[in-house]
Amino acid sequence: MTADSDTAVAAAPRPRLLPFAWDRVALPGFILLMGLVFGSLNPNFFSWTNLTNVARQSSVLALLSIGQTFAIVSGGIDLSVGSLLAVVSVLGSMQLVAFGLVPGVVGGILAATLAGAVSGLLIARTRIPPFIVTLGMLSLARGTAFTVTGGMPVVGLPTEIQWIGAGSLGPLPVPGVIAAVAFVGAHWLLRRTSFGRYVYAMGGNEAAAIAAGINVRWHKFFVYCLSGFCAGVAGIVITSRTLSGQPTVGETLELYAIAAVVIGGTRLGGGDGSLIRTLFGVIVIAVLGNGLNLINVSSYIQLIVIGAIIIVAVGFDLWRRERRA
Template sequence: MENHKMSVDTQSVAHPKTKGFPAEVSLNRLRQFGMPIALIVIVIYFSLASDVFLTGQNFRNVALQAAALSAVAVGQCFVILNADLDLSVGSAVALISVISAMAMAAAGAPVGIAAGLLTGAAIGLVNGLVVTRLRVMAFIATLAMLSIAQGLALRISKGVPITGIPGSFADLAFANVLGVPLPFLIAAALVVLGFLTLHFTRLGRNIYAVGGNTEAARLSGISVSKTKIAAYVVSGLCAAIASLILTARVGTGQPTLGASMSLESVAAVVLGGVSLFGGRGSIAGVAIGVGFVSILSNGLNLLNVSSYTQMMIVGAALIAAVAADQALTHKK
């Protein structure tokens, strides 16, 4: 009798483990391969829908378009892995563009580049301090910075583009290295640097720990405030690199540059498999997310879909990605 009872209990305990393991594996595979499959599907669709899509010139356009978004998305990834959000990156791109262009016109390209990077770092630092020291929610803090940065960009520039950028700097946007656009190589190097930082440095380990469980990270001796501030500074620097790339492309400092970057960067990061709740995801997935958003935008442009409709589609894709992440997490 006792032996029979023990065998039943053993089966009842073992059953969930046996049943749950394949389910967990399938969910992980879905997270890993869902977006690459979606990327392949849209490439096939646009290849059939447009004769121009599969051309060298169009791929060059996609690479140039993806360069700035990749830079912003890398920084956004650091913040979201921390279970925070940076909505200010779009306006930061505009403010950095204006300040760097004014510095270039007055003192040359090196000074302008330095001014842009310092401005980006300063914006990130302020965001981090407001979130950690003043304990303002990341959503509110960065939304307020979005408004402040946009207002500063318009006030400093008086609403008009800043001219006088050296031609040598503007030419960098159209330079090639072995046939590959220089801005794309810069963005690719930033993606690699972000990957190495997250996976092989103390900062990266701390970011995953804080995003996964803030209280456990604090109890283990990790400075949560310093980690969050560092993530925001990285985001600001990445926004500065994106701004410099875009400023070189347009040849002027634009106070309205990067208006859609906030939405697109969050979409690319979340579509790339990074959880909005922090602690899960990688730069490799973000790169795929950036490719999806960039190719989607390019293909819709070739099909003459309006920019307003494109914004709706990207927004819908973001909702679908977050909903899928929630569903997969709860099922697990």
């Protein structure tokens, strides 16, 4: 049960040791604390340049994590999103070079959506678990990216594409705006549409969802299409930031996307979770990486810190649930 589902909050008795909703303030509080620490150690942390940097750098992870949230809430997982970035980067770049801006962007996003559709079809129509299907897709997609390029980067992209990764809308960085719009849209989709309710339902209890007459196959298929689409948009952002097609890009990013979702407090089993939580999870990872870079902490230590935070965050979440139960 979660504090995000209104009925659960109403039904759960207020535990004495937790006078208010800790889970709603724990992560924002932690982010604030990190900000204060990094800001006092390096005053440039709060500079506008740096804050927009954080937005730019985290936009790719944010987009992947949005798709991942749907996959996880539906009771599945999508391991392929990091490799899909490479597919978009490579195929999108080739189309950008050959046909120009709009066909390149649309083609790149379509390629990833199509790959997501293939995963979705297999997950919906067969008994192969999502973990295995998307693990296969991870390797398949990476291999495709290497095969079509022979391992070399794609170059000669039209420079207008740079606007997506480096441009600004007023004071706001474009990739940050894209991620923000995606968050709002996805939140609406998960919370305000019947599709969103079905995603929760099939993640919580698939048999019950089927018994209730929900077309689980169709909605599962759509979940992975959506995850592929998000990876497609993320791939366009990264292509723009690198102004080239890179078959090696995005390696292990799928794990960070999963980490962002679980740090936010979404349960891996499905049926529970929200995009607001994922947003906080993304901010934690992004601010941590950026802040530790700014105070010159080695990237090896960063890996250790992120690992510890994943375990502590999930541990805290479980402890809180038990208290409440």
